[in-house]
Amino acid sequence: MPVVVAFCGLQANAQQIDLGARGGISIPNLSAGGKESNPLNEGYKSRLGPEFGIFGEYHFSKLFSIQAQVNFSGQGGKKEGLQAMPADPRMASQLPPGTLYTYANFKSEAKFNYLMVPILAKFGWNLGKSPFRLYVDAGPFVGFLLSAKQVVTGTSPVYLDPQGQTQILPATPLDADVDIKNQLNKVNVGISGNVGVAYQFGRSSIFIEGGGNYGFLNIQKGSANGKNNIGAGTVVLGYGFRIRQ
Secondary structure (H helix, E strand, O other): OHHHHHHHHHHHHOOOEEEEEEEEEEEEEEEEOHHHOOOOOOOOEOOOEEEEEEEEEEEOOOOEEEEEEEEEEEEEEEEEEEEEEEOOHHHHHHOOOOOOEEEEEEEEEEEEEEEEEEEEEEEEEEOOOOOEEEEEEEEEEEEEEEEEEEEEEOEEEEEOOOOOOOEEEEEEEOOEEEEOHHHEOOEEEEEEEEEEEEEEEOOEEEEEEEEEEEEOOOOEOOOOOOOEEEEEEEEEEEEEEEEEO
16 A cells, blocks of 8 residues: 555656756866876866756656756866976977976966766755755766867976976966867766755746766876866756646
């Protein structure tokens, strides 16, 4: 009998479908990957990027639903100060044999944009008789790389050592805006999740949520520039409308 009652309850809510939109900020960072780490892919800190998209939510019961999203997500990272850059092959005759990196003081920002498609298992609880509802969700995502740039700004002497003691070039403009999409894998997979509060009124709801995502795969195709994983924290506002109930 309890099984029959639970099944009937599931069927009663199975027609509830919400559609909506969400938007906010992404706070991404690049994490250096283990044995493939080198001076080029280390030391990145968080940058700000956009996070927005649309979603559809299918309710199986008052407690459980599945939510599919399509999001534009800004990813990447930034670093500033004395840091490594690939040794210029044109300077090979002026450098000690085997020199892979030179060093300079500049700003570097990796700007990646992904189309991310998460499928989330969502659990929600009404807070008593109030219109507020608390929820948590988590699940896998597939990310498709849309664009990737490395933006460098600054003018600095170039040094042979990471301490900036041995100068090999005088102050040199280092500004560059390089498309590096062909150096990165076009697809990534990972996990994402959120905790949020929704305010329900009629067939509508507004919500605020905080969460994050992490990609399991290294983003670089090769290992010359090391290996990094993408990941980001997110803060998002959104609106949902129940089209069937």
